[in-house]
Amino acid sequence: MSNVAESAIVDDELMQILAAIEHALDDKEEGEHEEEGYERRVCVHFPDDCPSIFGVGYLEIPIRDFLTWAAKENVGDSRVLLNIRDEYYYGDHEEDYYYQLDSGPVRLLSREELAVKRLAHERGRAEREAERQRFESEMQDDLARDEARRAAWAIEMLPFSQEGAELEEAREASRQLNNHIDDEWDRFVLERETWPTELKNEMEKRERSRLAKLEEEWLEESQRITDEESNLIQKAKARAEQGGSSKPKGGDFKPASGPH
Numbered sequence: 001m002s003n004v005a006e007s008a009i010v011d012d013e014l015m016q017i018l019a020a021i022e023h024a025l026d027d028k029e030e031g032e033h034e035e036e037g038y039e040r041r042v043c044v045h046f047p048d049d050c051p052s053i054f055g056v057g058y059l060e061i062p063i064r065d066f067l068t069w070a071a072k073e074n075v076g077d078s079r080v081l082l083n084i085r086d087e088y089y090y091g092d093h094e095e096d097y098y099y100q101l102d103s104g105p106v107r108l109l110s111r112e113e114l115a116v117k118r119l120a121h122e123r124g125r126a127e128r129e130a131e132r133q134r135f136e137s138e139m140q141d142d143l144a145r146d147e148a149r150r151a152a153w154a155i156e157m158l159p160f161s162q163e164g165a166e167l168e169e170a171r172e173a174s175r176q177l178n179n180h181i182d183d184e185w186d187r188f189v190l191e192r193e194t195w196p197t198e199l200k201n202e203m204e205k206r207e208r209s210r211l212a213k214l215e216e217e218w219l220e221e222s223q224r225i226t227d228e229e230s231n232l233i234q235k236a237k238a239r240a241e242q243g244g245s246s247k248p249k250g251g252d253f254k255p256a257s258g259p260h
Helices: 003-029 050-054 063-073 075-088 111-123 125-194 197-243
Strands: 041-045 058-062 100-102
Touching (some): 041 063, 050 111, 058 063, 063 075
Antiparallel strands (some): 041 058, 058 100
16 A cells, blocks of 8 residues: 555544544534433343344443442442432433334344354253353352352351450441531532631631541541451451361351442
8 A cells, every 4th residue: 555545544534533532522512412421221132043043243331220220139238329310221221211222233143153153052952051050059059159258257256246246336437427418518519618718718727627537537437447347357356266266267257248
């Protein structure tokens, strides 16, 4: 390829990029785009032969619905998943609704190609079934072992129930303080817009200092709770070893939450 031809291709690609940027800026100025743009849907692409067999090539799902489903399937994480849903996928956009099942731009396979794929798929069915059963058996074994460890750990922790209750109270107080600090920052950002210009710098400096002290207090308390939890774990392990009981893993005792 000549230098002239290469230069023409580069120039053409550059013009396309610039045109796309200009179009995006125009859309933003016209209010057609969100203030903070992010994907609101996920696309699941099916195997290449699906359009020929089933007439569909992909499934597009609103992330709002996906998070709702995930929260039901993962009870332990349901609160955080629903919080993310309600914060970022509130249902205030059209993209937050409706599934889309479509074929997309695909090359339909011939009858011969489909016959070859069906035969290969059928020949591998027994192996796939064996693998599925193996995975499910391993998962059930893992769940049973986890449940046994949790039960053993609960027994070992019985003599320390009072200390455990006190730690839970401390964790809850720490969570409340963490939320309070967030609220105080929200208030700070809102109120500083109304401060007199001649006093703004001094007031902002004073508020930042106060908020920094709250943050330091929370971090110190979080570290204290973590240390207390670690000490309690070691005490329970030592007791289990002396009594010949099964030793639970330290990770089974949930530590305090870290920063945000």
